[in-house]
Amino acid sequence: MGDAKTFKSGREFASFFGLVPRQSGTGGKIRLGSISKRGDPYVRTLLIHGARSVMRHVKTPTSWQKGILERRPANVVTVALANKMARMAWAILAHDSRYEKNHVSVRPA
Secondary structure, three states: OOOHHHOOOHHHHHHHOOOOEEEEEEOOEEEEEEEOOOOOHHHHHHHHHHHHHHHHHOOOOOHHHHHHHHHOOHHHHHHHHHHHHHHHHHHHHHOOOOOOOOOOOOOOO
16 A cells, blocks of 8 residues: 555545445436455455444444445445545544544534
């Protein structure tokens, strides 16, 4: 992966591991497909297995997890959580900060 600061955003970092959906579309309408599966398959597998473990062993799901589980199949939710975990890892590494459970991101005005 190298230096996390080389990536512009968490989405770009997650894309590096193949955890973002393919995008296609015309006329301004974007359709999201399956994950791209580009990048290192071993790291992607580790992130997905970690997310699967979290989904299976969590005692009280967060509102985000509950909401997405109502709309999507379990495997899609697992990959979405792996994507979220990769983005959090990027934020921690790129900003030289520590993990805070209740962190709220605020953009400067």
